[in-house]
Amino acid sequence: MRHGKSGRKLNRSTSHRVAMFRNMVTSLLEHERIVTTVPKAKEIRRWADWMITLGKRGDLHARRQALAVIREKQVVHKVFDDLGPRYQNRSGGYTRMVKAGFRRGDASPMCILELMTDSPGAPKKAKQVPQTGQVERAASVQAGREQSGKPAEQTPSAAVTEE
16 A cells, blocks of 8 residues: 555656756756656645745754755856745745647647746736737728718727727
């Protein structure tokens, strides 16, 4: 029975698995986005959240613990200088998994594992104003309706062109 044994073995030896996770966590924290299989991503989330939590703590012992896992010193500096303060008001859930279909060679389920960009209390982005091509198209549609004799409908894009 497997009671109380957490983590996935992923059909690898212990040394191979730990080395792979260390490399993938280093890449995720360096680039802030990686593409991998779903089971690996689910396991890497644990490691990445742990590293960011160490970065939030920010003391010497946390930095040494992070250096024991992360392969590059520049990435450790990024975790403690950039990522730790970025997620200071967030209590967990620093990563996001977006499913990305299946790999062509063996049909493994793939996903994009990325660090969250916005904080939970931040306001959402406002809707974008239509670009110039959309305004010109709306103007030509409006002119076509006026020539056909049909009453012009008041749409948000038509309201922009009447200014």
